Amino acid sequence: MAAMDGDGWALCSLGHQHWGLHGAAGLLAVHHTLDGMPYVLLQKRAWWSHHGGTWGLPGGARDSHEDAVTGALREAREEAALRADLVRVRGLYVDDHGGWSFQTVIAEADGLLDAAPANGESLDMRWVAADEVTARQLHPGFAGSWPLIRAALSPVVVVLDMANIIGARAEHGWWKDRAGAANRLLNELIALTVRGVGDMPQGVPALTRWFPRMFAVLEGAAAKAADPGPVNGDMTVVLAGGSGDDAIVETVRGVRPWETALVVTADRGLRERVTALDAHVTGPRWLLGQL
Structure with a gap:
């Protein structure tokens, strides 16, 4: 070499x-x-x-x-x-x-x-x-x-409904230690921001690999897993002071006009709220398949 x-x-x-x-x-x-x-x-x-x-x-x-x-x-x-x-x-x-x-x-x-x-x-x-x-x-x-x-010049911003994703993962005992389950998922997500994301959901332009900004929204007991703010250059933790859904909606509102927002959640009510803001949505299965 x-x-x-x-x-x-x-x-x-x-x-x-x-x-x-x-x-x-x-x-x-x-x-x-x-x-x-x-x-x-x-x-x-x-x-x-x-x-x-x-x-x-x-x-x-x-x-x-x-x-x-x-x-x-x-x-x-x-x-x-x-x-x-x-x-x-x-x-x-x-x-x-x-x-x-x-x-x-x-x-x-x-x-x-x-x-x-x-x-x-x-x-x-x-x-x-x-x-x-x-x-x-x-x-x-x-x-x-x-x-x-x-078609792929607009950066992608992924907003994560962490409570919904952790529940969908069905990790043994997660309901007894929500902070621990959130911390384990966060560590995997940090690694994902480094290696990038392969297949994107329908509606997001196709590239061989994306390196999106990610916002992990934590609420309740799971919020003890991390301090708020940037974790690395592309991962930011958002701690919901009240409703996690409200915090996700506000995070989507903060996405810059030229960025493409993608919300990961299976919650029907939340999906309706964020699609009204022109965000794309996909379920936790997509994200878990990237880890």
Whole structure:
């Protein structure tokens, strides 16, 4: 394993040549303005490169020791001087050609970050409104993936009805030690925010993997399981002062306009309340299948 050991041409099962012996990855940095419009950071490729002069993502060959996220963030630093700590990964889309794949890492940026060509592989770096992307001459691979990726630019926020989920899990003795059952579930959920979520329920755009923000709403005896507030970058504990359902509804109200809210509960009354706020809903079985 060594730096740049992925440089080289590979042949996919379709008979096409691609750059990257171990596949390739690129970073799609996204920033939503207050009116909800997503802007994406695009790179104009150097004329000498493959499909030179077209617009796509800062990216390139992955080294043998890199996963897609590591490779994409490295390439963004090398080609656009974009720091990894200024973005937060939200999704992953894999364009699989059979034996070779390009993996698009979708990352949320807090602003239109400064970015400029940092090496000879880029002619220009521009933030472009999502609705204007197709007006540019795009790299063929990016052009093929863009319609699906465009639908998945809104970050997903998962709001968890912890009492309902713990009850559905039917863990032995959970009713005697609700705080202990909540703590065990929280630890599993924290790990889930790190590795990401695979299949999403119907209504949420399909990606290979999502890395959503999660809010775990605890009430009653289970609230002794954790302190309120952020646990890590993507998990926040909400302690309900009264009704857990009311706390879940208020959490959904706090979701930013451009985000997609997904509430995990089997409670019929709560489902009606949150769908009235345009949230998606799914049952605990979906979540438990991800753990």
